[in-house]
Each structure stands twice: as C-alpha cells, then as structure tokens.
Amino acid sequence: MLKISCTHKTDTMSAANPPAAFCKDGDTVIFETLDCFDSAVSEDGVMDEEGCYLANPVTGPLFVEGAEPGDALEVEILSIKTRGWGAMGTGFGEFAFVNYPGENKYHTFDFSDGFVKIGGHRIPVVPMIGVIGVAPAGEGIPTTTPDNHGSNMDCSRIIEGAKLYLPVQVEGALLAMGDLHALMGDGEVFSYGLETSGEVTVRVRVIKDAGLLQPTLYEGGKVMTVASALTYDEAVRLALESMYELLLKRGWKADEAGLLMSMKCNLVICQIVDPQVTVRAELEEEFFK
Numbered sequence: 038m039l040k041i042s043c044t045h046k047t048d049t050m051s052a053a054n055p056p057a058a059f060c061k062d063g064d065t066v067i068f069e070t071l072d073c074f075d076s077a078v079s080e081d082g083v084m085d086e087e088g089c090y091l092a093n094p095v096t097g098p099l100f101v102e103g104a105e106p107g108d109a110l111e112v113e114i115l116s117i118k119t120r121g122w123g124a125m126g127t128g129f130g131e132f133a134f135v136n137y138p139g140e141n142k143y144h145t146f147d148f149s150d151g152f153v154k155i156g157g158h159r160i161p162v163v164p165m166i167g168v169i170g171v172a173p174a175g176e177g178i179p180t181t182t183p184d185n186h187g188s189n190m191d192c193s194r195i196i197e198g199a200k201l202y203l204p205v206q207v208e209g210a211l212l213a214m215g216d217l218h219a220l221m222g223d224g225e226v227f228s229y230g231l232e233t234s235g236e237v238t239v240r241v242r243v244i245k246d247a248g249l250l251q252p253t254l255y256e257g258g259k260v261m262t263v264a265s266a267l268t269y270d271e272a273v274r275l276a277l278e279s280m281y282e283l284l285l286k287r288g289w290k291a292d293e294a295g296l297l298m299s300m301k302c303n304l305v306i307c308q309i310v311d312p313q314v315t316v317r318a319e320l321e322e323e324f325f326k
C-alpha cells in the first residue's frame with residue numbers, strides 16, 4: 038500500500054508544492070503525520086529549541102490522477118492511529134475567554150490505554166484530523182489557515198469512518214493532512230487540541246463536476262457543510278449557503294429547503310482559534326437521499 042512518510046512535510050497548502058506521491062482514483066493511501074509542533078515537544082513537555090520547525094505541518098501532497106478543478110475529492114477516513122501521548126500548550130497565546138494567569142509550558146498526557154487522565158477523570162480518546170485539505174487555486178495558504186480548500190478546520194467530526202468531500206481547485210487535488218488530535222471539544226477553546234502524531238489511512242475517490250461550495254462531511258448519520266472566514270457572520274453564511282445549495286441539488290424546492298433547514302439544521306462552531314474561524318451546519322443524512 039502507498040505510504041507517504043512525514044519527511045514529506047510543508048507548512049503551506051499550495052499548487053506549487055511538488056507531489057510527494059501519485060495515486061489513482063479509488064486507491065488507499067497511508068499518511069504518516071507529525072503533530073502541530075512539528076513533533077518537537079518531547080514526552081516530558083520540553084520543546085527542542087534547536088531546530089527550525091514548521092508551524093502545523095502537513096504530510097503530502099498526494100496527486101490524485103483524474104482530479105480536476107470543479108470535481109470533489111472524496112476522502113474516506115479508514116483509520117487514524119496515533120502515538121500513545123499528546124501535548125498541549127498553556128500561556129503561549131491569547132485565549133478567547135480568559136486572561137490566563139498560568140505559566141507558559143507544555144502539558145503532556147499519556148493515553149496509551151485509550152484514556153486521557155485529568156483531574157481524577159478518565160476520558161476516552163476520539164482521534165480526529167485537525168488539518169486536511171487540498172491545494173487552493175492561486176496563492177498558497179499557510180496550514181494554520183482554513184478556507185474552502187479545507188486545511189486547519191479543526192472539525193471534531195473528522196474521525197474514523199467519516200467521508201470528507203473537498204472542492205478540488207488544482208489538477209491532481211494535492212491532498213495533504215496533519216495536526217492530529219486525540220481529543221478536542223467543539224471550538225478548540227483553549228487554543229490546542231490534545232496534539233499528537235500518527236498514521237491516517239484514507240481511500241480517495243474523484244467525484245466529477247461536483248460543484249461543491251465548501252468542504253462537506255458525512256459522519257455519524259449527518260451531512261455537515263464546513264465553512265471558514267474572518268468573521269463568524271461570514272462563516273455561518275457560507276456554511277448555510279453550502280447546505281442550502283446541496284439540498285437544491287438533491288431535488289429540494291427552494292422554499293422547502295429553507296423551511297427544512299429552520300426545522301432540523303444545527304449550527305456548530307468547529308474552532309475559534311485559527312486565523313479564520315470555522316463553523317459547520319449539520320443536517321441528518323436521510324434528507325439527502
């Protein structure tokens with residue numbers, strides 16, 4: 038099986054990145070990924086200050102034969118295997134809701150038994166992919182910034198079993214991913230997920246002329262349109278517009294699509310800490326059949 042080593046890393050999603058590997062429509066590929074600290078924080082919580090590390094590196098990109106602008110790339114997340122520990126920072130940035138009085142340090146957690154231990158609690162891990170995307174058309178975009186090419190969406194539902202649809206913007210799509218989290222609540226409110234590295238196995242398929250406006254996720258019986266923007270207002274508008282267009286494409290009439298969304302669609306904040314915020318609209322899959 039094709040495997041892309043984490044030595045093929047970059048901090049920019051860009052059409053100019055040379056492909057790390059090529060695959061065919063329908064192939065299964067393993068991405069070996071680093072954590073968001075470029076795996077430079079040790080299990081003791083010490084940052085190796087010597088190297089010149091990438092912020093939020095991704096592994097790739099993968100060139101998918103036959104993928105062209107206007108298509109969607111279906112990425113089925115077959116498995117996410119992480120290492121047995123993760124790291125989080127405190128005091129390294131500004132937090133959304135508090136003037137944090139604590140010290141600047143990295144906190145590490147062992148979860149080799151599948152549970153995070155904190156405050157006397159045992160919390161089961163739910164590994165997810167923080168950054169997954171294709172290359173944008175035009176200028177490259179740093180992997181810290183999510184947009185309609187996906188990337189740093191930090192969407193807690195990008196887990197094993199999910200199917201993510203990304204709007205292809207350049208030939209070959211140029212899929213890349215990284216920034217795994219063993220656990221992260223919606224919002225990523227204290228700036229970090231439980232950051233870890235690992236191996237992600239995906240199957241990729243090309244959906245011709247999909248005309249997707251935003252990344253779209255199928256997971257847990259729900260369809261989710263995921264959108265990122267500088268403001269919550271704009272991110273919400275983009276997520277809802279994308280959901281509405283999807284319903285029209287599946288044959289819903291304009292008024293009924295809107296009414297259904299008011300009855301059943303939920304808005305969820307994915308993350309509030311990246312250079313653009315990310316929200317998603319969620320609606321049960323049955324309405325798309």
Ligand code: CA
Pocket residue numbers: 073167168189191216
């Ligand atoms: Ca992230």
Ligand code: ZN
Pocket residue numbers: 073167216217218229230232
């Ligand atoms: Zn992260």
